[in-house]
Amino acid sequence: MATETIGWWGVPLAIIAGTIRGSAPFLFVSLGECLTEKSGKINLGLEGTLLLGAMSAYATSYLTGSPWLGVLMAGVAGMFLGLIHAFLVQQPKVNDIAVGIAMIIFGSGIAFFFGKPFIQPVAPRLPAIELGNWSDIPSVKAALQISPLFILGLAIAPLMQWFFRSTRWGLFIRAVGDSPEAAKAMGISVNKVRMLAIIAGSFLAGIGGAYLSLYYPGSWTERISSGQGLMAVALVIFARWNPVQCLYASLLFGGSQAIGPALQSVGVTGYYYLFNASPYILTLLIMIITCSPKRTLSGVPGALTTQN
Amino acid sequence: MLLQNWQVKLEKIFIPLAALIFSLFIFGIFCAAAGANPFEVYGSIYKAAFGSWYSFQNTLIRAAPLMLSSLCTALPAQLGLIIIGNEGALVIGGLAAVAMGLAIATLPPFAVQSAMAIASIIAGGLWIMAVGALRYYRGVNETISSLLLNYIAIAILNELVGGPMRDPSSLNKPSSYPILDINMLGNLPGTRIHYGLIYGIIACLIAYFLIQRTTFGFAVRTVGGNIRAAKIAGLPVGKLTLIICFLAGSCAGLAGMAEVAAVHGRANESLNSNYGYSGILVAFIARHNPLAAVLVSILLGGILASGGILQRSHNLPDATVLVFQGIVFLVILYSESLYGRLPFFKPSFRQQASKNLTTQV
Numbered sequence: 001m002a003t004e005t006i007g008w009w010g011v012p013l014a015i016i017a018g019t020i021r022g023s024a025p026f027l028f029v030s031l032g033e034c035l036t037e038k039s040g041k042i043n044l045g046l047e048g049t050l051l052l053g054a055m056s057a058y059a060t061s062y063l064t065g066s067p068w069l070g071v072l073m074a075g076v077a078g079m080f081l082g083l084i085h086a087f088l089v090q091q092p093k094v095n096d097i098a099v100g101i102a103m104i105i106f107g108s109g110i111a112f113f114f115g116k117p118f119i120q121p122v123a124p125r126l127p128a129i130e131l132g133n134w135s136d137i138p139s140v141k142a143a144l145q146i147s148p149l150f151i152l153g154l155a156i157a158p159l160m161q162w163f164f165r166s167t168r169w170g171l172f173i174r175a176v177g178d179s180p181e182a183a184k185a186m187g188i189s190v191n192k193v194r195m196l197a198i199i200a201g202s203f204l205a206g207i208g209g210a211y212l213s214l215y216y217p218g219s220w221t222e223r224i225s226s227g228q229g230l231m232a233v234a235l236v237i238f239a240r241w242n243p244v245q246c247l248y249a250s251l252l253f254g255g256s257q258a259i260g261p262a263l264q265s266v267g268v269t270g271y272y273y274l275f276n277a278s279p280y281i282l283t284l285l286i287m288i289i290t291c292s293p294k295r296t297l298s299g300v301p302g303a304l305t306t307q308n
Numbered sequence: 309m310l311l312q313n314w315q316v317k318l319e320k321i322f323i324p325l326a327a328l329i330f331s332l333f334i335f336g337i338f339c340a341a342a343g344a345n346p347f348e349v350y351g352s353i354y355k356a357a358f359g360s361w362y363s364f365q366n367t368l369i370r371a372a373p374l375m376l377s378s379l380c381t382a383l384p385a386q387l388g389l390i391i392i393g394n395e396g397a398l399v400i401g402g403l404a405a406v407a408m409g410l411a412i413a414t415l416p417p418f419a420v421q422s423a424m425a426i427a428s429i430i431a432g433g434l435w436i437m438a439v440g441a442l443r444y445y446r447g448v449n450e451t452i453s454s455l456l457l458n459y460i461a462i463a464i465l466n467e468l469v470g471g472p473m474r475d476p477s478s479l480n481k482p483s484s485y486p487i488l489d490i491n492m493l494g495n496l497p498g499t500r501i502h503y504g505l506i507y508g509i510i511a512c513l514i515a516y517f518l519i520q521r522t523t524f525g526f527a528v529r530t531v532g533g534n535i536r537a538a539k540i541a542g543l544p545v546g547k548l549t550l551i552i553c554f555l556a557g558s559c560a561g562l563a564g565m566a567e568v569a570a571v572h573g574r575a576n577e578s579l580n581s582n583y584g585y586s587g588i589l590v591a592f593i594a595r596h597n598p599l600a601a602v603l604v605s606i607l608l609g610g611i612l613a614s615g616g617i618l619q620r621s622h623n624l625p626d627a628t629v630l631v632f633q634g635i636v637f638l639v640i641l642y643s644e645s646l647y648g649r650l651p652f653f654k655p656s657f658r659q660q661a662s663k664n665l666t667t668q669v
Contacts, residue, residue, distance in 0.1 A: 112630060273463045283456055287452065
């Protein structure tokens with residue numbers, strides 16, 4: 001291994017490499033969840049969306065030979081689940097947490113059902129952009145291989161921020177999320193806006209799934225997602241419903257997930273699983289520190305704190 | 309008035325039944341599209357789940373942990389808290405039970421079994437009580453914190469069975485040392501059903517009695533109805549939150565104990581087998597009523613038990629049962645919105661008219 005030649009420097013390098021590789025799925029699901037929650041609804045079912053996206057992308061790439069078509073299909077498959085979720089959560093007396101969990105079961109069921117024949121074959125993967133050719137050290141080169149999807153995610157985060165702040169539709173979504181009654185009085189169709197926001201959010205989460213199966217880890221198995229979809233909800237709280245902060249949070253989560261394997265590569269194997277759980281521990285700690293019973297979180301869409 | 313009551317009751321039976329039939333219909337279309345005869349698939353599911361005493365026992369074995377795990381969501385829901393930490397409490401309870409069972413393995417079996425049950429109840433209870441405490445004292449959202457704790461519990465499980473508690477002879481699947489055979493929970497006489505089912509039914513009965521028939525339960529429901537009014541009335545909201553969360557977690561913990569002490573015999577990753585997440589759905593579909601949770605658990609246990617036969621006799625992938633489960637749950641959750649909206653069950657016009665008259669007077 002290359003880490004032998006550069007010794008302990010391999011650890012931070014491996015963490016950086018792991019951050020770049022591992023944070024993209026977090027980024028897509030958290031941006032998708034952010035868009036959804038800004039409209040005042042929670043989608044806990046993005047885990048199922050991620051899995052179905054991963055399967056659709058891999059299957060499409062295998063059948064057509066075009067990984068980019070796979071990415072598109074992943075988004076479309078995500079929209080399909082988003083449509084079901086959006087329809088259900090807008091019915092009266094239907095709890096969005098319960099629907100989310102049912103959607104995880106349904107989405108993963110569909111993904112495993114249709115994905116069974118695609119576990120064995122090898123599909124064409126997405127190409128990587130090599131930014132590390134200036135270096136002779138293989139592990140530096142490997143660390144600077146960047147997926148175009150990751151760059152796309154990097155671009156979407158500030159774009160979504162601008163969308164919320166400065167566009168008409170962004171204002172609609174914020175209005176619906178903060179005060180549905182006021183939005184209704186403004187003549188906005190709350191149902192339509194939420195429907196579109198949830199579907200668009202699921203589209204993004206589906207693309208996150210495509211990253212999993214077509215770039216890293218780069219194969220389709222039933223255990224391909226390690227809970228990134230469920231974590232989206234926590235990530236968005238962590239990022240205070242701000243798309244650019246979703247980017248930072250995703251990098252942090254991707255990075256902290258890379259600590260365990262990075263230490264293992266230099267022979268530190270103790271507490272491997274606990275290091276893997278560090279994103280969850282970190283989120284919980286930050287929530288404990290920043291929450292207060294006396295006020296609601298800053299930045300939370302108003303409709304999320306009331307039952308409606 | 310009597311007529312209206314009758315209609316409301318009929319509605320409560322009709323809507324879930326119709327939802328179940330409708331979801332079978334959608335699943336049938338799905339099966340037909342996948343190249344299987346839907347009616348044969350229905351027949352197989354029925355046979356595998358409820359068709360004979362042998363298969364019904366399979367169903368009940370799967371229903372037992374679901375009953376206990378569903379209480380972890382159903383009880384805090386009475387207080388207005390949505391807790392989804394069932395999986396974590398189940399895992400921690402199972403771990404505590406194994407640790408206790410190994411530590412005092414040489415005591416008489418009944419003592420060991422009781423100690424394992426108590427260990428799991430306390431461990432699971434404290435696990436969810438932490439969620440309640442964070443909610444009450446720090447305002448941390450209970451849904452998110454309990455979700456995070458699931459992952460932390462699974463990490464603790466993997467860490468312990470991969471390290472300090474590992475039996476060196478478990479090569480492919482790191483596991484703890486096994487509980488001695490004599491200390492395992494036995495089966496009910498003449499059946500293959502373990503005592504976990506009795507735990508589950510008793511826990512649901514106690515929970516129902518506690519919530520519906522005691523002052524404590526009334527206080528809890530008052531807080532769930534209107535927290536500000538409850539505070540003004542002088543109810544100890546913090547104490548109630550902690551107690552309910554402890555009870556909720558202890559039920560899920562006990563489910564973990566039943567799984568290790570009656571099914572697996574040791575702690576390993578099979579403990580984390582999604583009974584937790586299914587339990588959340590059971591609670592929601594039972595509308596957080598512990599007695600209804602028993603029935604829904606048996607229904608879901610039946611669906612889970614039919615997984616094998618779909619694969620063997622219809623050549624459908626094993627994920628089919630997951631699709632079926634998903635469809636059933638989505639349709640039943642949708643049916644919640646239909647209460648009071650179907651014209652047939654609405655109070656008759658005559659009553660409406662008389663109501664209008666009284667308001668005018």
